[in-house]
Amino acid sequence: MLEAAFRGSKRYWILLGVWSTLILIGAISFSRQLTEGLTITGMSQDVSWGIYIAQFTFLVGVAASAVMVVLPYYLHDYKAFGKLVILGEGLAISAVLMCPLFILVDLGQPQRFTNVLLHPTMNSMMFWDSLALMGYLVLNLVIGATTFDAERKGGPPPRWVKPLILLSIPVAVSIHTVTAFLYSGLEARPFWMTAILAPRFLASAFASGPSLLILISLTLRGLKKFDVGREAIQKLALIVAYAMVINIFFTGVEFFTALYSDMPHHVHAFEYMFMGLEGQNVLAPWMWTGMSIAIICAVLLIVPKFRANERFLAILCVGVIASIWIEKGMGIVVTGFVPSPLGKVVAYTPTAPELAITAGVYGIGLLVLTMLYKIVVTVRERQQVM
Amino acid sequence: MVPGMIPVKGKGVRTMSDRKFIYIGIAVLLIVVLYPFLHGMVASGDTTQPELYLPSDASECIEETEYMTANHMVLLNEWRDTAVREGIREYTSQSGEIIKISLTGTCISCHGRKDEFCARCHDYSNVTLSCWNCHVTPEGN
Amino acid sequence: MERSRRRFFRDAGAAALGLGYGLPVLGTGCSFSEEGTHTEGDPTNQWAMVVDIEKCKRDEVRAACVEACNRAHNIPDIPDPDEEIEWIWTEKYEHVFEDQVHDHTPHAVLEAPVLVLCNHCDKPPCVRVCPTQATWKRESDGVVMMDMHRCIGCRYCMAACPYGSRSFNWRNPQEFIAKDVNGEYPSDYPTRSRGVVEKCNFCVERIREGLPPACVEAANGVSGGEGALTFGDLADPDSEVNRILHDTHTITRRHSLGTGPNVYYII
């Protein structure tokens, strides 16, 4: 089964080549970071987390969103997702693999990362997050491999995986919840310290992950490789529409609390994001773009006619992913640091090596994803021939 | 995502190219695993033990020499943790002697030459020496 | 020796356990039973400091404090403010006591210089979040400690500290420590490596020897600076800090957060 990943057409190898190039570029920059330190990044004493931790946050969401196909299929026996489930699990595996990598490249002493397990600390959310992520990775690997193998042989999956599948549902929710708790438990950062952060993270995850799955499914069908079926895609689109509306609602709730109460600490963060503070406004154009796209996409997704048009749906999905990436992958993390506890407004822009390392980690994830999907597609094709 | 590909041969069929890959794989694995040994066998060079600068006024370290040679890193890590984390600054040696836990105060008072003591062995055995990245390096004189 | 061996096995065991999922939980259990939780809880003693803002207004006093600390701890002098390492330094009153100023506060008060440092809180958020116990509150005397050997440089503590008291070593600090003519560092306090977080340690290396913190000693050495900083044990009813806290109106930074700072300010 696995050997399918090592055989393929020229196009397949070119794709792997592209990802490998990204990895190589990332590795070169990372070795520079190892020798010179995190000084090569745009982070500073005041904005001490940047794009690495932001990507981590975004990807935990993508990983968690697999639950949106797993749950209907296994819990409600929703048959239309039958072919989609494995794609969702593959996406979760590659996303959850990238998460610890993004933490690792962010560490000042990456060779000491085992200290998190050697000196387990119950009161640290970071510890629980590592556990939840590891657990989720293992669960998805086991579930994905056994169910797929069973399907390949044409029989039902072994009975012992069913409890694991059920377990993977709360674990999926927990990875993103604990990731939100990393931020929302800090009294030092009023922007993050909001009870709705975890629900908000989940809502945006359930919009961005399924959007990615729609795009992947449409691509695979376009390449005449694999068709998950129109019904599955339409159901996903509906999930995206709901999740996106809830996401916008949650964000609106945040806005209301901050702006209506008009408390300086809360207002400042939003001011920084959308207008800039003390002349620092690098984020503002991004945030406006992100918010506009989010609202437009949500409105259009609600209309069944637009959703039904797959071409148009694809565009909307790109919009959803982009807006959530801007929100989570840039806005939320950086803004928590502005203004600093001592009232300083310090701008943050990722540097070229920082972006290269980020691209490198994505390269690893995409490489794994491509190979996993290659296996899936090959085995399915073989089945069709037989 | 996944461009066109040729379906793989049916299950159970081993082709020539499969075998080729398997052999290459095994060879690569063997080389990687055996490299350190092979390298040790062919690498010529001085294999006599490094000569260490030892204090003239003491015949033994805080524990037996053999123990220190083998376990100084364990002992140092233990000292590090007890001193930094538990604030305990006394160590009772096997012989019952009470010794002050202090890298600079105790160890360095005898082994005051990093280059001729620590580094000699560490270079010889190719083990990274990290204490002096931060602690004041004993230059000796 | 027995002890070493036991530790070795424990560490090796924990490392092996750490590799599998689920097993870390077991490792956690073991480590907890052995190490106990060194986090919160009431310390028997609690070192505290009183800063007299008025007496610290003179530049020489503050400069002497900062300089003494920098020298005592081999703190690098990094010119880039984004990467500066600070244990004790000066900030404007309006930024230190944000919730004590308003639209009509006199300019001179807003701009008044205030010395700031780690507050060695009763309930330190940095300790709460640290995933490795590289920072912990020492039970014996309430000092919030740093173990530079253990810190992985995740900077979670920096996100959690409401006082901006923690600095990360973005680059190798040693190049920025001025050496004397003999090529030696100002003190034999260990320098730090790249990639770890550091902060004020209330001069644990000095209080262990019965000396006051370097900044306190330095302030007292400047004429007019006597009593600008006072250091003592809150558990000792006769200590100078207790006397001041009892007789004078003092405030702490961001009291409403509930962290319980142990650096008090006389305004």
Ligand code: SF4
């Ligand atoms: S940076 Fe170091 S001290 Fe701070 S939370 Fe991380 S491991 Fe703990």
